[in-house]
Amino acid sequence: MTExxxxxxLRRRLGPSLLGDDAAVLPAGRPIAVTVDSQIAGxxxxxxxxxxxxxxxxxxxxxxxxAAMGTEPAYAFLALSVxxxxxxxxxxxxxxxxxxxxxxxxxxxxxxxxxxxxxxxTLLGRRGQGGxxxxxxxxxxxxxxxxxxTVGESAAGQRLVALGARPKGRTIDLPPGFQPxxxxxxxxxxxxxxxxxxxxxxxxxxxxxxxxxLDVSDGLARDLHRxxxxxxxxxxxxxxxLPLAPGFAALAGALDADPLxxxxxxxxxxxxxxxxxxxxxxPEAFGCREIGTITKRSGVFLxxxxxxxLLPAIGWDHLGG
Amino acid sequence: MTExxxxxxLRRRLGPSLLGDDAAVLPAGRPIAVTVDSQIAGxxxxxxxxxxxxxxxxxxxxxxxxAAMGTEPAYAFLALSVxxxxxxxxxxxxxxxxxxxxxxxxxxxxxxxxxxxxxxxTLLGRRGQGGxxxxxxxxxxxxxxxxxxTVGESAAGQRLVALGARPKGRTIDLPPGFQPxxxxxxxxxxxxxxxxxxxxxxxxxxxxxxxxxLDVSDGLARDLHRxxxxxxxxxxxxxxxLPLAPGFAALAGALDADPLxxxxxxxxxxxxxxxxxxxxxxPEAFGCREIGTITKRSGVFLxxxxxxxLLPAIGWDHLGG
Numbered sequence: 169m170t171e172x173x174x175x176x177x178l179r180r181r182l183g184p185s186l187l188g189d190d191a192a193v194l195p196a197g198r199p200i201a202v203t204v205d206s207q208i209a210g211x212x213x214x215x216x217x218x219x220x221x222x223x224x225x226x227x228x229x230x231x232x233x234x235a236a237m238g239t240e241p242a243y244a245f246l247a248l249s250v251x252x253x254x255x256x257x258x259x260x261x262x263x264x265x266x267x268x269x270x271x272x273x274x275x276x277x278x279x280x281x282x283x284x285x286x287x288x289x290t291l292l293g294r295r296g297q298g299g300x301x302x303x304x305x306x307x308x309x310x311x312x313x314x315x316x317x318t319v320g321e322s323a324a325g326q327r328l329v330a331l332g333a334r335p336k337g338r339t340i341d342l343p344p345g346f347q348p349x350x351x352x353x354x355x356x357x358x359x360x361x362x363x364x365x366x367x368x369x370x371x372x373x374x375x376x377x378x379x380x381x382l383d384v385s386d387g388l389a390r391d392l393h394r395x396x397x398x399x400x401x402x403x404x405x406x407x408x409x410l411p412l413a414p415g416f417a418a419l420a421g422a423l424d425a426d427p428l429x430x431x432x433x434x435x436x437x438x439x440x441x442x443x444x445x446x447x448x449x450x451p452e453a454f455g456c457r458e459i460g461t462i463t464k465r466s467g468v469f470l471x472x473x474x475x476x477x478l479l480p481a482i483g484w485d486h487l488g489g
Numbered sequence: 490m491t492e493x494x495x496x497x498x499l500r501r502r503l504g505p506s507l508l509g510d511d512a513a514v515l516p517a518g519r520p521i522a523v524t525v526d527s528q529i530a531g532x533x534x535x536x537x538x539x540x541x542x543x544x545x546x547x548x549x550x551x552x553x554x555x556a557a558m559g560t561e562p563a564y565a566f567l568a569l570s571v572x573x574x575x576x577x578x579x580x581x582x583x584x585x586x587x588x589x590x591x592x593x594x595x596x597x598x599x600x601x602x603x604x605x606x607x608x609x610x611t612l613l614g615r616r617g618q619g620g621x622x623x624x625x626x627x628x629x630x631x632x633x634x635x636x637x638x639t640v641g642e643s644a645a646g647q648r649l650v651a652l653g654a655r656p657k658g659r660t661i662d663l664p665p666g667f668q669p670x671x672x673x674x675x676x677x678x679x680x681x682x683x684x685x686x687x688x689x690x691x692x693x694x695x696x697x698x699x700x701x702x703l704d705v706s707d708g709l710a711r712d713l714h715r716x717x718x719x720x721x722x723x724x725x726x727x728x729x730x731l732p733l734a735p736g737f738a739a740l741a742g743a744l745d746a747d748p749l750x751x752x753x754x755x756x757x758x759x760x761x762x763x764x765x766x767x768x769x770x771x772p773e774a775f776g777c778r779e780i781g782t783i784t785k786r787s788g789v790f791l792x793x794x795x796x797x798x799l800l801p802a803i804g805w806d807h808l809g810g
Contacts, residue, residue, distance in 0.1 A: 204566045
């Protein structure tokens with residue numbers, strides 16, 4: 169069973185529920201948003217990865233969910249289950265330091281033994297001052313489709329880590345002789361410690377009156393399908409408009425990978441995918457790129473070389489093989 | 490490193506924080522309480538246990554934390570990481586059904602693959618109508634010490650499960666020829682599906698003006714040490730007053746265990762341990778038992794046969810061997 173099918177089944181069982189966005193907005197006096205995400209050794213990171221890097225990554229991927237809701241992070245609840253040889257102290261020190269950088273308070277948690285290092289983070293946030301919540305369901309026909317940054321680079325970084333690349337102090341050790349080295353080091357960094365787009369989420373919450381948003385965690389194609397489904401719209405993506413990192417095509421080539429396939433389905437990009445009415449654009453400083461259009465007609469299409477083709481929901485399935 | 494030492498170290502690093510209670514009370518318009526707890530195959534349950542039982546247990550142990558705070562449960566966030574052969578659907582169905590019984594809404598979560606089934610639950614609750622939050626720091630010298638139910642039975646149940654006892658439909662399959670069978674079946678049930686004392690927590694929150702509370706999850710002795718430390722008091726426990734389940738001594742004997750040691754350090758009892766001023770008692774229907782006294786003098790003592798001895802913080806350490 170795939171994750172999406174299991175979630176569909178669950179939502180049918182639940183009836184109307186808060187499920188369906190990157191975080192849940194709780195009906196309360198002053199509403200808060202809550203998100204949960206895990207990092208599991210062997211699934212999300214190589215077991216010998218520096219625990220400090222795992223900690224920063226855990227916080228970053230959860231912050232990315234809050235960014236996609238236009239939410240200010242506030243409180244963290246950490247469940248950490250690790251084998252005896254895992255340096256939990258190093259993990260916690262890095263985690264607390266990263267929390268402080270983002271104004272997040274570690275407010276609770278749970279520790280346990282497990283043969284597989286597993287860290288689950290629950291993050292609570294508040295709506296930004298004067299802003300609105302961003303939802304996946306906010307895309308409308310005619311909106312322009314935007315990406316907050318490049319895609320595919322994290323997937324290239326993941327392949328490099330699988331080949332033996334590791335962080336070492338302030339640099340990245342690459343597999344011997346690997347070229348292009350600058351693009352490869354950037355890709356590994358991008359994969360291991362993504363930078364959540366909180367400022368962009370804040371801007372969208374305050375300055376855009378309309379538009380849907382989510383963060384690209386499971387691949388652009390797959391997450392775009394989710395955005396379209398929640399908004400009951402379709403989309404056309406311009407292949408030539410997809411933002412790629414410098415040297416990305418050469419890097420993909422060195423990894424025997426198709427750059428377009430990595431960009432569309434690599435996943436763990438942690439950039440915001442959002443829509444805005446035509447004529448509205450985020451400030452240039454955010455480095456966003458317009459990549460297509462939201463359509464009334466359902467279906468997600470990729471246009472390249474003057475032709476349109478159906479873009480399937482390729483990407484990462486958390487319960488897949 | 491032990492869990493408590495690691496937590497001490499962490500709290501020193503954090504400075505003033507919300508850590509230290511069973512759940513965190515968040516400073517907000519209408520305050521909410523948040524708690525997090527995990528169930529991990531091989532650590533908290535045998536890997537072949539029915540996923541529906543794991544789900545009910547996960548909710549119950551988290552609800553017990555909210556009960557200890559005098560909190561009404563409201564929202565659940567579930568992170569579930571399981572191997573392919575784990576019946577996630579069966580787990581989720583039982584989980585949602587158990588949530589409904591307690592008026593809890595599953596409001597978010599995360600699914601992932603892991604070689605070790607791991608379920609982490611974050612529960613949010615509100616303060617009961619007209620009640621107060623219960624804290625570990627509320628015990629005062631002269632208070633009477635109370636237990637919400639029997640202790641040691643869950644630990645006996647855990648040993649039976651290790652010997653092969655399993656739930657089967659509405660009954661419990663015991664190891665062949667095991668006696669006493671009725672007490673053994675009750676102990677296995679008590680271990681696998683504890684009943685959180687939400688009503689008792691509600692009563693304490695509404696009707697007691699003073700007193701500390703927590704739930705006994707890591708053993709009576711260990712958790713009593715925590716209560717005393719947070720309240721800066723000591724305690725004397727009367728060994729003869731400890732509430733034990735019917736047939737418990739015989740059951741412990743059949744398991745080659747000392748009943749008093751099981752009662753003091755077995756853990757996973759999920760009953761409330763609380764203090765009340767002298768002369769105040771919970772309604773008899775709750776079946777609580779007065780087991781000792783809170784003292785100004787620090788130290789936790791056990792009195793039996795007219796003699797007092799120091800009671801060390803024996804019990805379950807989540808990061809222990």
